[in-house]
Amino acid sequence: MIHRILGSIIVFVSIIILPYWVYIPLLFIAIIIFPFFWEGIVLVLLIDVLYGNGVKALSWSVSPLAFSVLVLLIVLLYLRDSLRSYA
Amino acid sequence: MKVSYLQRNKFRRYYLTRIVVLVTIFILTGVLLSFFDSIIISAISPIWKSENSIVRSLRNGISFFNSKKSLIEENAFLKEKLSSLEAETSSLSRQCVQESALLELMGRRQDPSTIAAAILTRPPQTPYDVIIIDVGSNESIRIGSEVSLPEGPVLGVVSEVFSKQAKVKLFSASGEETNAILERNNIPVVLTGLGGGNFKLIIPRDIEINIGDRVLSSDITSRLLAIIEEISSKPTDSFKEILARSPANIFTLRFVSVTP
Secondary structure (H helix, E strand, O other), X not given: OHHHHHHHHHXXXXXXHOOHHHHHHHHXXXXXXXXXXXXXXXXXXXXXXXXXXXXXXXXOOOOHHHHHHHHHHHHHHHHHHHOOXXX | OOOOOHHHHHHHHHHHHHHHHHHHHHHHHHHHHHHHHHHHHHHXXXXXXXXXXXXXXXXXXXHHOOOHHHHHHHHHHHHHHHHXXXXXXXXXXXXXHHHHHHHHHOOOOOOOOOEEEEEEEOOOOOOOOXXXXXXXXXXXXXXXXXXXXXXXXEEEEEEEEOOXXXXXXXXXXXXXXXXXXXOOOOEEEEEEXXXXXXXXXXXXXXXXXXXXXXXXXXXXXXXXXXXXXXXXXXXXXXXXXXXXXXXXXXXXXXXXXXXX
C-alpha cells in the first residue's frame, strides 16, 4: 500500500514539474506495476486539466491519452486475471 | 455429464464490476475536475513560479563556473549575434513603418495596447503545445486574445481564461490549422501544426519557395508565423510538402505579449 501511495505521489510531482516524456511513461509504468491502479485515471485527467484543452463536464470529448489509460486499465484487468504466476 | 459454470460466471461478474467501477471513476473525476480546474491551476501556479526561478538561478550558478576562455568565446559570439539582430530589426522596423503608414492612410491603424505576461509552464512540460501565462480575466484577457513574442512574431491564441492565469494554444499544436500567406509570392496557404513548434504545409510544386522564406499571418498586420526549414517533393508528385518552424524556440520562452 505504501508503495502504491509513493508511486502515485511520484507521478503527481512529475506531472507538475517534469517534461511530458518523463511523466507519461511513469504513469504507464505505474499502471502496469500496481494492480487496479484507478489513481491513474485521476492523474491522466489532471494532465488534461493542467496542460490540455481542459475536461468538459457532460461532454463526450475525451483526449486520446485519457482514453488510452482507461483502455489499458481494462485490458490489464483481464490479463491479470488470465495470467497465473507459479513463482 | 453435468458442467458447472458457476466459477466462470463469478469471474465474469467480478471482471465486469471492476470495469464499471473504472468507468464511473473516469466520469466522476472528469465532472469534478471540470468544475475545479481554475482552483487547481491557481493552487499549482506558485509551484511553477518557484520552479522557474530555481531553474534560472541554477543556470546562473553553472555559468559562474564556466572557464574564462569559454566566456570570451561566448562574448564574441553574442556580440556578432547582437549586431546581426540589430540589422534585422532595423530592416523590419522600416517595413513596419511603411505598413503602419499605409494602414493609417486607409484608416486601419493598429491598436498598440498589449499586456506583458510571464510564462508559468511551457513545452516540453505540457504535451500539447500549450503554454500557461500569469495574466487572466482580471487583466481583461479573454478567449481568442492573440499572443505574440515581444519582438512581433505571433505564437497562438488564448484558449482558456482563469482569474489570474490563461491557457494559450500555440498555432504549432498538433492538428491545429492556421491560415497564412507565403511572403515570397503572396500565396495563401494553410499551416498545419505538428507539435514542438513545427508546421507542415502543402503547395503545388510549380510555386517557387526556398529555405528561409517567411510565412506571415493572413490578417492585416501580416506578422511572422513561421520560417521554411525543409522542402521535399518527389518527381511524380504534383505537390510539395514543406516543413516550417516557429521563429521562437518555444522550449525557452519566458515572456509574451497578449493583445486583449
